[in-house]
């Protein structure tokens with residue numbers, strides 16, 4: 001498939017790309033695309049949304065949501081007056097609240113968007129279901145696996161939509177990457193190497209009189225599993241998606257080895273998630289080197305896909321006999337002679353072919369997931385497949401934390417909610 005076949009312009013995405021994806025073997029891998037492809041968002045009756053949490057992410061989401069054709073922000077809520085005031089600037093006509101229960105009681109809503117610290121997601125989700133509302137909640141789902149399960153169970157028992165913020169599932173480049181993987185273009189995928197490496201402490205400045213734990217909730221165990229629930233959860237979802245499975249086992253090592261500033265969560269994690277058939281997702285995340293940034297390297301027997309960069313690479317054609325090959329490689333500069341008492345071998349260089357673009361254009365996948373959510377709320381049923389992906393990713397991130405804490409390999413838990 002050529003790039004020109006995959007129209008990535010923002011507005012045509014729902015109307016054309018999803019339609020194409022839904023019909024070409026992607027239905028099983030991304031079933032929500034089929035639903036979105038049939039959606040008709042511009043009907044005039046906007047879904048009324050109440051925002052809980054107008055911090056950094058909440059305010060970004062208000063702006064994403066404002067671009068949708070089917071949702072409107074009608075209420076906002078935050079316990080921190082500074083952030084509530086910033087939210088009001090973006091949603092000047094919205095009613096404001098400092099207690100989410102008061103906002104739920106006041107009514108006039110179809111759904112809530114939750115963008116608060118991890119440890120309050122579950123309570124607020126359950127409260128919103130009790131108030132008869134649908135819920136869109138940021139990833140990761142909750143601080144414990146039990147709370148993740150309770151959120152799914154309650155969405156089922158109340159018959160309300162629960163959608164979690166994994167925007168890459170609506171990302172045209174990722175959908176194209178998945179489509180080309182499913183079409184066999186990179187052969188059999190046996191390893192995914194994923195990393196999220198940053199060069200910053202994650203510590204925020206704390207205004208005087210405000211508790212550090214309120215502002216820096218990401219750094220403390222009560223409220224966060226750190227890199228696992230903040231960053232890894234996105235990439236663990238990608239792993240499950242491309243392997244078309246949940247992991248079977250995880251082992252890992254975590255440490256606080258650079259930012260020794262009183263934080264409780266690891267600043268450096270390395271894990272292996274094992275999947276059926278010996279496949280592996282090798283994961284690293286750290287906060288003191290950004291050279292390799294954020295990427296998933298999806299490695300198959302015929303090629304590699306790197307969706308964050310939006311590129312696909314083919315493996316080189318079969319090589320000629322060893323000595324002949326070595327001579328040619330040295331001439332071509334793929335290997336070098338190393339003068340240690342005479343010329344010798346030099347380690348194999350990585351494949352440096354430029355690869356091909358998977359397509360990159362002007363779109364907003366977070367806006368697209370809200371349009372999908374709006375359609376799900378109107379229909380009163382979830383976009384198929386999304387919640388299972390989110391649940392597995394949250395469980396995997398929390399299980400990874402436990403494996404690192406306990407220093408041993410942990411099997412995928414029994415007793416989880418079934419989606420079959």
Ligand SMILES: NC(=O)c1ccc[n+]([C@@H]2O[C@H](COP(=O)([O-])OP(=O)(O)OC[C@H]3O[C@@H](n4cnc5c(N)ncnc54)[C@H](O)[C@@H]3O)[C@@H](O)[C@H]2O)c1
Nearest residue numbers: 053054055056057058078079080083115116117138139165
């Ligand atoms: N999907 C993504 O790419 C992405 C990116 C960034 C953050 N996030 C997620 O968004 C969520 C929020 O992250 P953030 O960076 O915006 O944090 P933040 O600290 O900037 O904002 C959280 C806000 O929630 C408010 N809050 C806390 N308890 C509350 C309560 N009980 N009721 C109402 N408001 C309350 C805080 O006052 C704060 O304003 C997290 O779950 C995070 O993982 C997702």
